[in-house]
Amino acid sequence: MEKKTRREESKAAKAILITISFLFVGLMLVVPLISILVNSLSKGFGFYLSSLGTKFVSSALKITILATAAAVLVNTLFGLVASWALTRFSFKGKQVLSTLIDIPFSISPVIAGLAYIMTFGRMGWAAPIVEGINNALGTDIQIVFAIPGVLLATIFVTFPFVSRELIPVLNAEGTDEEEAAALMGAKGFSIFKSITFPKIKWALLYGMILCFARALGEFGAVHALSKTRGKTFTLPLEIDALYLSGSADSIVASFAVSSILVIMAVIILILRNLLEHREKGKSGIV
Amino acid sequence: MYVELKQINKSFGDFQASRDVSFGIEKGSLVALLGPSGSGKTTILRMIAGLETPDSGDIIIDGARVNDIPPAERGIGFVFQNYALFRYMTVYDNIAYGLKIKKMPKEQIKKRVTELLELTGLTGMEKRYPNQLSGGQRQRVAFARALAPEPQLLLLDEPFAAIDAKVRHELRTWLREMILKVGITSIFVTHDQDEAVEVASQIIVTNQGRIEQIGEPKEIYTEPKTPFVTEFIGQPTFIEDYGKLKGFRKEKKYKGAIIRPEFVEAFKSDNKTFKDVMDCSEEGVITDILFRGTSLELKLDVGGVTLTTHRSLDRRKVSVGEKMRVIIYRVFAVDETAAYPMDNEELAKRNVKYNHLEAYLYSKDGYFVV
Numbered sequence: 082m083e084k085k086t087r088r089e090e091s092k093a094a095k096a097i098l099i100t101i102s103f104l105f106v107g108l109m110l111v112v113p114l115i116s117i118l119v120n121s122l123s124k125g126f127g128f129y130l131s132s133l134g135t136k137f138v139s140s141a142l143k144i145t146i147l148a149t150a151a152a153v154l155v156n157t158l159f160g161l162v163a164s165w166a167l168t169r170f171s172f173k174g175k176q177v178l179s180t181l182i183d184i185p186f187s188i189s190p191v192i193a194g195l196a197y198i199m200t201f202g203r204m205g206w207a208a209p210i211v212e213g214i215n216n217a218l219g220t221d222i223q224i225v226f227a228i229p230g231v232l233l234a235t236i237f238v239t240f241p242f243v244s245r246e247l248i249p250v251l252n253a254e255g256t257d258e259e260e261a262a263a264l265m266g267a268k269g270f271s272i273f274k275s276i277t278f279p280k281i282k283w284a285l286l287y288g289m290i291l292c293f294a295r296a297l298g299e300f301g302a303v304h305a306l307s308k309t310r311g312k313t314f315t316l317p318l319e320i321d322a323l324y325l326s327g328s329a330d331s332i333v334a335s336f337a338v339s340s341i342l343v344i345m346a347v348i349i350l351i352l353r354n355l356l357e358h359r360e361k362g363k364s365g366i367v
Numbered sequence: 368m369y370v371e372l373k374q375i376n377k378s379f380g381d382f383q384a385s386r387d388v389s390f391g392i393e394k395g396s397l398v399a400l401l402g403p404s405g406s407g408k409t410t411i412l413r414m415i416a417g418l419e420t421p422d423s424g425d426i427i428i429d430g431a432r433v434n435d436i437p438p439a440e441r442g443i444g445f446v447f448q449n450y451a452l453f454r455y456m457t458v459y460d461n462i463a464y465g466l467k468i469k470k471m472p473k474e475q476i477k478k479r480v481t482e483l484l485e486l487t488g489l490t491g492m493e494k495r496y497p498n499q500l501s502g503g504q505r506q507r508v509a510f511a512r513a514l515a516p517e518p519q520l521l522l523l524d525e526p527f528a529a530i531d532a533k534v535r536h537e538l539r540t541w542l543r544e545m546i547l548k549v550g551i552t553s554i555f556v557t558h559d560q561d562e563a564v565e566v567a568s569q570i571i572v573t574n575q576g577r578i579e580q581i582g583e584p585k586e587i588y589t590e591p592k593t594p595f596v597t598e599f600i601g602q603p604t605f606i607e608d609y610g611k612l613k614g615f616r617k618e619k620k621y622k623g624a625i626i627r628p629e630f631v632e633a634f635k636s637d638n639k640t641f642k643d644v645m646d647c648s649e650e651g652v653i654t655d656i657l658f659r660g661t662s663l664e665l666k667l668d669v670g671g672v673t674l675t676t677h678r679s680l681d682r683r684k685v686s687v688g689e690k691m692r693v694i695i696y697r698v699f700a701v702d703e704t705a706a707y708p709m710d711n712e713e714l715a716k717r718n719v720k721y722n723h724l725e726a727y728l729y730s731k732d733g734y735f736v737v
Contacts, residue, residue, distance in 0.1 A: 257451030260418060265465035266439035279455035
């Protein structure tokens with residue numbers, strides 16, 4: 082008798098927990114995102130398209146894509162290197178390195194932006210170095226308030242994503258399979274390709290996607306380093322500029338531009354799930 | 368000697384895993400490295416494989432010093448404790464991996480893998496992934512994979528640890544037969560004395576990074592040379608004041624004695640088989656009876672000392688609190704460094720010898736089964 086009531090209790094708990102989860106996700110995430118899409122179309126589809134077609138938006142889109150690509154590329158490479166170093170070797174300062182990697186998680190992106198200004202700006206300690214390079218090579222590289230600054234800021238804030246996904250997986254998998262392959266004469270890269278990569282590919286992809294999504298939407302750090310609309314603005318900055326300009330048209334336009342980011346993020350998540358699903362079906366490994 | 372270790376030392380930080388380890392292994396033998404966890408047995412195996420480098424000393428395989436030769440060129444096959452099968456590869460690809468690395472032609476790879484699948488009874492499983500196999504099948508794949516490149520030496524790290532008790536016994540026999548059939552020199556690590564005794568032709572007992580004793584299973588069993596081996600093998604009880612037991616005199620130079628269940632016999636006072644030696648026996652009271660599947664394990668209180676013995680299920684029933692007659696045939700007196708067998712003096716006077724000792728090694732029971 083008591084057993085039965087217990088089971089009923091856990092059934093009720095299950096229903097309550099599931100309901101809370103769905104309600105919360107719905108109210109906090111889904112409804113606001115949908116309202117963006119709805120608002121973006123409030124002045125008709127023609128207006129929607131024309132507000133996406135301005136040269137400010139297309140410039141912002143280009144820079145966003147550039148910054149995102151740079152962030153994903155750099156942080157994937159760095160993430161692989163760092164997670165490998167942290168899980169496969171023991172060395173002095175391991176704990177310190179592991180903590181340092183997490184800094185972007187814990188400090189405000191604006192501070193990251195300001196930090197780059199303090200480093201590369203006119204008063205910054207690295208400014209003479211940049212100047213020296215420019216003089217020597219005859220170039221005119223600017224970092225602060227220019228595209229390189231936007232890239233750096235984006236890379237900074239998305240720094241830990243890939244390595245944080247990889248480290249637990251590499252730790253859990255151990256090194257037995259790699260050792261076995263090495264004993265049979267396999268060399269470093271071929272071990273990575275045939276043994277390690279298949280084990281970490283989903284974590285890697287997931288880390289890259291998180292990195293991608295975060296880079297796409299970065300505002301604070303880029304805001305500190307980017308001041309020219311149509312030249313160094315990314316989509317989030319463009320959205321902000323449109324919204325703040327205050328006219329009814331520009332507010333709807335800002336929703337329209339926002340919808341690009343939402344749609345891109347949703348597409349990426351769907352692609353990831355499809356890929357993962359297909360792969361699992363193929364190898365029979367769950 | 369096919370494999371030789373000379374004066375090997377190895378430390379991990381403050382922990383010394385190997386201290387002056389030296390031994391030799393004949394070609395074609397099947398050797399167990401037996402010891403408790405942390406005794407340095409796995410480190411020895413990994414150093415032979417080249418997965419660890421000794422701090423000092425020489426490792427010689429087939430007459431050549433291999434210290435500086437990379438693992439892949441030592442001609443060894445290695446079976447990992449958890450098999451370390453490549454989980455994203457099929458059984459076929461697992462076994463073929465080492466051959467592909469060696470750039471063997473595809474046709475030859477196929478021939479060799481098929482041969483190994485047949486040998487290990489895995490034919491028909493080649494398309495499966497490791498997680499679709501039972502523990503025993505995984506072990507077979509690991510074994511086949513290690514043998515594929517035709518190594519001269521096979522190393523196995525706790526090959527049965529990941530398998531449940533029921534299948535383990537069967538696999539021990541299988542592995543032994545397989546290794547003897549292939550004829551490959553093999554060394555395996557185990558902490559399980561039954562496993563070592565049953566599978567190996569030679570046992571190397573390790574403790575705290577040292578080699579305690581090397582010998583055939585029977586030798587290790589019947590002639591333990593050190594206090595550690597005496598205590599580690601069998602189910603020993605340590606008794607300081609063994610002079611209390613009838614038929615033994617305590618000598619000052621020994622710190623005590625180790626008594627094994629197989630050297631203790633308990634019988635009822637009306638037992639006719641023992642009537643000639645009845646007055647060599649002393650009284651013991653049964654304090655506990657444990658069912659051990661194929662026999663009973665009796666705990667007896669003999670003058671304040673707790674002794675253990677095994678009793679065949681075919682013998683007459685006994686119960687807790689029952690008074691039995693107890694004879695101890697032999698104890699191992701130990702000092703700090705060595706163990707010395709001591710025989711029951713009263714029995715020796717009557718010329719009762721351990722003619723049943725041999726028999727014991729092949730049964731799970733005492734000397735006399737009545």
